[in-house]
Amino acid sequence: MGKPKNDITGARFGRLVVVKYYGNSAWECICNCGNTTVVKTSNLTNGHTTSCGCKAKEQSVKNGLASLQDLTGKRFGKLKAVEYDEEKKKWKCKCDCGNICYVAQNNLCRKKRNVVSCGCMVSLENANDTNIVGGTNIGNIRSITVSKRSSTGIRGVYFCKSKGKYVAHIGFQGKQYTLCTSSDINECIAARKEAENRIFGEFLEWYEKECGK
Numbered sequence: 001m002g003k004p005k006n007d008i009t010g011a012r013f014g015r016l017v018v019v020k021y022y023g024n025s026a027w028e029c030i031c032n033c034g035n036t037t038v039v040k041t042s043n044l045t046n047g048h049t050t051s052c053g054c055k056a057k058e059q060s061v062k063n064g065l066a067s068l069q070d071l072t073g074k075r076f077g078k079l080k081a082v083e084y085d086e087e088k089k090k091w092k093c094k095c096d097c098g099n100i101c102y103v104a105q106n107n108l109c110r111k112k113r114n115v116v117s118c119g120c121m122v123s124l125e126n127a128n129d130t131n132i133v134g135g136t137n138i139g140n141i142r143s144i145t146v147s148k149r150s151s152t153g154i155r156g157v158y159f160c161k162s163k164g165k166y167v168a169h170i171g172f173q174g175k176q177y178t179l180c181t182s183s184d185i186n187e188c189i190a191a192r193k194e195a196e197n198r199i200f201g202e203f204l205e206w207y208e209k210e211c212g213k
Contacts, residue, residue: 004041014050057086069105076108077116093118152185156192168192172199 008027011018016029022038029044030036031052043049071081071091078096085092090102095118107115151159152166160167160181168179168188180191 006041008041008044011044013044013047015055016044016050016052018044069109071105071108076114079103079108079115079117081108154185154189154192156196157185157188168195170195170199 004021004025007021008018009020013029015032016037016039019028019030019036022028025041026038027041027044028036028038029052031054033052033054035052035054037052039049068084072083074081076093079093079101082092082094082100084090085102088102090104091108093101093103093108095101097118099118101118103115150157156170156179157166157168159165163181165181165183166185166188167181168191170177170179170192177195179195180188182188
């Protein structure tokens with residue numbers, strides 16, 4: 001593979017030193033940080049590319065994370081900060097329930113209503129009708145409002161055109177469950193009502209007992 005007319009082997013462009021011609025008007029370069037990268041000739045000569053990307057990462061840290069604290073090993077409710085993830089710009093945390101989650105530093109350190117779990121719990125003392133408790137939105141399961149997009153006018157029951165049947169479903173703790181698929185809408189209505197009584201009813205009974213709401 002021949003070299004182009006203008007051989008820039010050994011030339012330096014910012015943090016990059018050209019090692020050899022790569023082909024297709026590009027050069028293999030080594031960065032001051034030790035990484036190798038392939039860069040187009042034009043991007044080198046016009047000053048567009050001056051590092052393997054490490055310079056931009058450093059600037060990002062300087063601009064957005066000047067106040068980054070070392071939270072390693074510190075606890076926030078049920079969460080323990082394990083390490084800072086530079087790619088996600090968040091702290092990797094392990095919850096007492098065993099889950100791993102990633103949380104922004106300000107969400108861990110704020111004085112009021114800070115994040116204290118992976119989502120498996122919310123302080124019941126501060127719970128209200130818009131809180132998610134145990135993965136469930138209290139306001140949603142108490143609501144009797146039917147979506148304007150509902151094809152049946154009945155909450156949790158819709159007509160599936162591809163199947164040519166009615167389908168009953170229910171959402172609880174972040175998951176969706178299909179309860180019934182039938183050509184008889186009344187069967188789906190009954191299945192939805194039973195699920196509401198058994199699932200929502202028991203959960204709301206527990207919530208009202210614990211929170212007095």
